[in-house]
Amino acid sequence: MTIDTITDVTVLSGGTWHAATDVHLVDGRVHALVPKGELPHGERVLDGSGAHLTPGLVNTHTHLFQAGLRGIGEGLPLLSWLSAVGEEAARLTPERAYWTAAAAAAEALRSGTTTLVEHMWPHPSPEVHDAVLRALRDSGVRAVLCRGVADRADGSRKWGFDPRLMQPLKEALAHTDELIGAARGSRVAVGVAVPNPRCLTPEGMALVRAYADERELPVSLHLLETTTDDAMCREHAGVGAVEYLERAGFLWERLLAVHCVELDAAGRATLARHGVGVSYNPLSNMRLGSGIAPVPDMLEAGLRVGLGVDGAASNDTQDMLEALRIGAYLQRAAHRKADLLGFPEMFALAANGANRVLGLEERPDGVRVGMQADLVLHRFDRDYACLPVRDPGATLLTCAGSRTVAAVLVGGEVLVRDGEHVRLPARELAAGLTFTAA
Template identity: 90%
Template structure:
């Protein structure tokens, strides 16, 4: 059962074109914004969300997560990336459709609670098609807008030196055939389908050509972990004689629908190559901090013309799905690294978090905040719900520096209210908690 769509949000302060506009009514129709006008200028519809005192923004776009890791919080704490990957791989090999559904539903609900209305799920390859099907069902049940990237590979890491467990292999032809089934199953929902590749070494050159042709023919995006540490470069140099970016470029695997995730070790030459080929970036500050991977050179990426979005990564390396936390720490981390207090303020970080990589991902672009015609994926903040956010001198500064899921009053996707005061209206907290009970064993 779904909540009826909202017709009008009344007398609210709206973020639009970089400014906050008080006393506005926002009218919705067929899941989109039909008008933004001074309060009372147009008749209200029958289903009203009272907005006085609230601040309305577009929803956040989480450009990278692994939903199944909601069952792996705290795993491998203190381990470096490759050892951590081995621990996570052991759990991934044991993943069942039931666990895949429970973790995906819980992670999607948690993401919504911090104002995320769109998420990009980078699935690890898995030989069970039922596991992937279960994640799609969970996303549809949660109501979140999502891009579900189905994991594929054609070369396993049999020596366990670069992080892809052989037990997760599935013939590439079978994996892509099942991706077609997912596309059909998702049609008409809020979930789109893409392809996910664990890292550059997981595909042979022939495999890259196959995946690129497949994605191009269907207009799909591809998500790829790239240069989270120096391992990608080291492995590509050892086996192909070139670094990871050159390896991908030689195979024709850099293009405008590829999302490169992390890119902590992306140098100036690599940034120029990715910018020239139209590749997008997913910046995951908390995960990179947790695993000791380093700091992605985001200011340099933006200066090179790269499109950069914000991500939280999976709960095994971040431990939450909180985009507001990633928004704040993503800015603070760069300020500390560059010793510049005015680096990546609210306008820049909010652009990353709502629109930075949307074009690469095939998502609706929304560079100017709330505007007529856009999807009604909206977040209503009530800063008075948390005295630690008061007084509000500048709503943007408040959102960046001290807002949290405690201030998120309502989250809607396509005009449908999915979250009220921290509770998912479709998926009760008790059911979500019960679904994660297996992790205590």
């Protein structure tokens, strides 16, 4: 159902909470924010009395197929864990790709994510990628589907990518064009995904950069999740990972660098100089023992930093509200500062941090007139553990969760109501995931 008006709600706008507000929507966008009852509302009304309204969250990094791999490789170091995941990726079928993507998208929506960035692993089957696009369209989520590419093969994944999952780079890019055509007119945009700097030759980087520039596409790249990128680039190319990318011309304003746990001061300055964005994935970095990304230093260097959850095989959930909370607490523990990354700073990361790099609409300070009606309605009284609400922002950061999400709208359409996806029944999603585990 598409909504005309959200009535009598407390809305986050301009960095401030405004009570007793009616939010009027037209053609999937916010048309007006007015005091309760000031304007007549339409027939399709969502009652916001007693609730709090915010923009939706942007999950800047996930791997949707990992919704079928929860718990895999638990306790293994990154390269060993990647091998375990790679074995499952090699067995991925279009049917499994569809159900895992649909379930992961529905789960993401349930925690207030209205936009997600899917970083697909390279895969030789166009049908697998097509299935993911179909699942995203069926879920209704806004998404950037980054199609995986690589051109250096190495079964060990130390200096290249699993050859079983690769296809010629020009073929992969040609299929990306097909995905762009298939996604046209939907809420899904298309980009390119590169596993890491070690998986593209300099020639491959030049080809991908030119392709993305010509079509104005974002490119997602795992970078310095651990020390492996630097070690392997120094061994094979004689320079560190950031310099390797810079020499190849593969640092620019449409590149999203994911993780960056080992990004030093020189690297931060280089990425900032080129306008590169960063995706901060605190829970995945904790789960795999990778470390803590230097987020305050990144922000000080002028980098645009967004928040991500990563795939369910390295995080176990697609819960952005959990990532919001732990992302702040992890930095506070590392820096021994309780006043670091409060709600305004963390919500800015989670709703807007890397939007410009990804080609997404920017919304720096809450709900505003003219923005896409990608909105989340919280009812904190659904959980007594969130009460009393002394400060709505503090409540969202410290104790809210998917249980407090009463409704999620994308383009004004209600996709989640009372914890359930309205398009994809839970029983169907459960059945699809049971199949993937067989």
